Amino acid sequence: MSLEQRVAQLAAEVTPVDPAAAEAARRRSDGQVKPPGSLGEVERVAARLAAIAGSCPPPVPAAPAVVVAGADHGIHAQGVSPWPQSVTAAMVELFCAGRAAVNAIAATVGAQVAVLDVGVASEPADHPRLRRARVRAGTDDSSAGPAMTREEAARALLAGAGLAEELVGSGVDLLVPGDMGIANTTTSACLVGAFTGSPAAAVTGRGTGIDDDLLARKTAVVAAVLDRHRAVPGGDPLGLLAALGGLEHAALAGVILSGAADGVPVVLDGLASVTAALVAVALCPPAGGYLIAGHRSPEPGATVALDRLGLVPLLDLGLRVGEGTGGLLAVPIVAAAALALADMATLDELARP
């Protein structure tokens, strides 16, 4: 079976979530000891968890994991980031050493951290926590041609899916996609632009905090990339991903599809994460039912993607560090939603003498 066929097979394994279980959750919640709807977004999350599990009450997520996929980007050559590419490898090593933001936040919410090198330019040092699935040492410059081949995109996607499947097989019951890749806000902007038909100015942002001049340059680069690949049909998600994408976007799309295929909720993080979700849902529309938006990235492209996905994030904390940080911080809210739906007394019980 070709790599592309394996991607299609994975997508075909995703079954639609169960609207009847969501409705049962809403009814159960309305009968609990509180004014109807007074748990706000928490009740909506509970209904979504029920739909994902196909049962009400759904199980309480107890073993979350973040998959941080790292890769580099040929578009970096266009001067879109103030950071050198070597930072990607250095950060991947820090994730392994447990010394980055994602590690502190994962420890706080009881999540394990899995690190995936799917195409870092300079090879990170070996580490027990590091999964190597190096498809290539970074993508090509998408402003000059396709970022990678379809087969490479498929291979990176399947690497993410394989790691997610192993995690779920070992007991993980909630996945957070995380990313690391210098210049990947540029790549994300290109993908969001292409998948939503939005112009460069609507999807390009300041990333890690660039100034006006660099933002203008970055927007022009995104516009040129979108223009160059306009011939790739929107109905060919793998083609768009290969033309414009990052290897980490492909890997995270695989994490999302695998989680959905295994019936596990996926809590999205920031721009790269919601971009990967756009790719995953384009490949497999039912996968959208397994998504919970954790955090609203300040990047404009993230909101464009979230709107297209029909998702409203739980958090808006101004995080722009990626790594899965914002998704992880939403995990306790997701767990609390499930536990409240399972454990709270009903109004009937309260009325009983």
Next chain:
Amino acid sequence: MSLEQRVAQLAAEVTPVDPAAAEAARRRSDGQVKPPGSLGEVERVAARLAAIAGSCPPPVPAAPAVVVAGADHGIHAQGVSPWPQSVTAAMVELFCAGRAAVNAIAATVGAQVAVLDVGVASEPADHPRLRRARVRAGTDDSSAGPAMTREEAARALLAGAGLAEELVGSGVDLLVPGDMGIANTTTSACLVGAFTGSPAAAVTGRGTGIDDDLLARKTAVVAAVLDRHRAVPGGDPLGLLAALGGLEHAALAGVILSGAADGVPVVLDGLASVTAALVAVALCPPAGGYLIAGHRSPEPGATVALDRLGLVPLLDLGLRVGEGTGGLLAVPIVAAAALALADMATLDELARP
């Protein structure tokens, strides 16, 4: 010593937080492996924790507790709520039994639940988790006269402070004030109006979800209460609290002052919680430095109070159930802020070969 003198003594024990430690936290954070400021609100929380602890990095909160204070309100006789007063006692019993929203959320974030009856109209059943400090069986109707005496307000405040002090003495290192009291959004609106000089329409909301007619009635009641007690000077916080307040507001102001006196961060919940904070800060301005806003209640009075306190909440999830739920959901963010500041590598380390 009189009860009022004991309140003044408690307020005098609060020392201002340390701006130098906050500045050290900002410098430390800016030197960590991420773009400066890219952890957004999380960095601001870390700086506040450092200011509270007077050290950088501050300790990581590891033993949070919510204090849910329950009481009833004479203003209920004005028909401002669709719920009978008996619900207050029933909910207090549910908090003890571990079957309410606050219990599920507290369990998720690892917080203990302390329940304080400071003036529930119908006495809740005994329970090991229930602390009885019944100042009176609900307040009088503040639209007809003072809700309680100054001594009663002081007694309720000291009951909350005493419970908080015991909790901190037993190892609790973060406090969340929570509330239960049918009609207490009306009482909160009165207090916020009086403490901020805002008109009834700006501070009165739908509480648990009342319709337009009941909202109009409730707003008129709040306006009448504010008018009746206009002679109480704003510089007399205990007098305003006694004239307009709820016993649970008094108790939670005590929790806040005691937490501040003990150098412990206080993570605020919704309307009753931020109203109690207004009272606490009026009694003792330095207590404001110990506050972190957990959740933005949809009640308009909550935003008026938060603006006066200069606080921006971490969450906005549409919760309107009280009990401390929104404060508790913010606790993992607070803990993560401290852990990230303590544990993340520095850019210097990254640059080292």
